[in-house]
Amino acid sequence: MTASQPLTGNALIDCARANAKQGIETTARLCGYGEDLESFRNALTEACDGIGVQIDELKDLIPKTPQIRQTGLEIAPESESNL
Template sequence: MASPTPLQGTELVDCARANAKQGIETAARQCGFGEDLNGFSQALKQACESMNLQVKELSELITDDEMILQMGKGEIVAPDSASEL
């Protein structure tokens, strides 16, 4: 569900990360920026800098684990909960 207002800070970074695989247009829309790609990019850079993250492109927010799964070269194997080790 897209945010009705532009997200800021960690909420923006989390939303952008969750939508990074779908591209910048989708991520901007989901994060409440609509078609304002420049505003989205600037806000995301500021949010990342405040979190001490060095991110130049949206694709850098995709984690290595997500990229491996996307390429189909592996899967993450983990217990359902911490008590099921």
Template sequence: MASQTPLKGTELVDCARANAKQGIETAAYQCGYGDDLRTFAQELRQACEEMNLQVKELTDLITDQDMILNVGTGEIVAPDTASNL
């Protein structure tokens, strides 16, 4: 659910990180900035600086842990029953 008001600080960084894979347009919308990508980017950059995060672009917020979670979304291969190996 998109925020009704533009997020700031750690809430903005958390929201942007959660939506980074969907792209800047989606992240800006979900964080309450609508189509205002410029303000979203400025506020996100400022919030990251205040948190001492080195972020050059939105995708930098995607962590290794997020990438590992994606790897685990493959197909499960298992026998039909416990006795049928």
């Protein structure tokens, strides 16, 4: 859903984070900035600075999924009688 007014602050950060995978043009439009990418970048940088987060690009807002490493180690008793 496209915002009717340009978002600011936490609302802008939330919208940008939720739509970052779609690219900057789509994200700017959905956050209420239309085709004004420069204003969008400036507002997003200012909003992030306000909460102490530094971003260089929109993709910096995309959460990184943790890598789960499986070791294959199984811990069990040697027998049913030897717990």
